[in-house]
Amino acid sequence: MSGLEIERKFLVHKKTNWKSRAHASSHIIQGYMTAVNTVRIRIRDEKAYLTIKGPSADGLSRYEFEKEITLDEGNHLLQLCESGVIDKHRYLVSYEGHTFEVDEFHGDNEGLVMAEVELQSPDEPFKIPDFIGQEVTGDRRFYNRGMRRNPFKLWRDTLPEEYR
Numbered sequence: 001m002s003g004l005e006i007e008r009k010f011l012v013h014k015k016t017n018w019k020s021r022a023h024a025s026s027h028i029i030q031g032y033m034t035a036v037n038t039v040r041i042r043i044r045d046e047k048a049y050l051t052i053k054g055p056s057a058d059g060l061s062r063y064e065f066e067k068e069i070t071l072d073e074g075n076h077l078l079q080l081c082e083s084g085v086i087d088k089h090r091y092l093v094s095y096e097g098h099t100f101e102v103d104e105f106h107g108d109n110e111g112l113v114m115a116e117v118e119l120q121s122p123d124e125p126f127k128i129p130d131f132i133g134q135e136v137t138g139d140r141r142f143y144n145r146g147m148r149r150n151p152f153k154l155w156r157d158t159l160p161e162e163y164r
Contacts, residue, residue, distance in 0.1 A: 005053070005064040006122055008137045011163045012113040016131035018102055022091035028103075031081030032145045040145070041077040044090075048074025059138020060122050084108070084148045096127040108151030111164055114142060133163060 012018060030042040038053040048071045054063035069077075078085070087106040092099050098117050105112040115132055136142045141155065156164050 003064065004061055006061040006119045006124075007116045008060065008119065008135065009139075009142055010115045010117075010128075010135050010137075011133045011159070012102060012115050013131050013133045013162055014113065014164070015162065018093060018113075018129075018131035019091060019104075021093045021095075021129075021131075022102065023094060024092040026090050028088050028090055029078075029085050030144065031078045031085045032148060033077075033081050038145055041074055041081060043071065043074045043078070046071060048077075050074075050077070056138075058122075059140075082148070086144045086148055093129065093131075095129040098126045100129065100132070102131075105147070105152065108153050109147050110153065111156060112147075112152040113163075134160075 026045045028042060028044045030040050033039040033041070035052075037055065038051075040049075040051040040053070042049045042051060048069045049066055050069050051064065051066040053065075056062035085107075086109070088103045088109070089106070091102045091104070093102055093115075094100075100115045100117050102113065102115045105114075114136070117126060119126065140146050141150065
């Protein structure tokens with residue numbers, strides 16, 4: 001997939017039963033390479049992807065190029081990545097015509113649950129399910145690449161209790 005990525009990010013309320021609403025899930029491991037743009041290697045279950053993302057001026061949209069590569073290539077390229085990986089399970093929750101990708105993080109980001117919804121345009125209307133909380137679109141602390149360098153365990157106490 002290539003093109004403009006437009007997504008909004010939200011924290012997920014911990015005391016809701018969002019997981020029972022998921023219609024699919026996958027395990028994701030991803031590493032990042034040193035680059036001007038974001039270069040990511042992602043292993044999702046038994047498939048691997050190379051993704052290059054351009055800069056974002058507004059935190060909402062940016063150019064994205066993604067190509068599936070072999071699992072062997074993905075594992076080899078992970079060895080070239082900066083130290084540390086993002087480890088998470090992703091759950092897909094359909095709601096009122098949109099799919100929310102809910103990420104439950106592990107490792108140094110354990111305890112963080114975040115949802116994203118991809119849109120066709122920045123002003124596209126969508127309904128927000130009850131498990132969605134505070135919007136964090138554009139907050140660099142919640143970028144996966146940033147969480148690899150500055151993990152949630154170091155700043156979790158800055159968030160309200162319902163999101164820790």
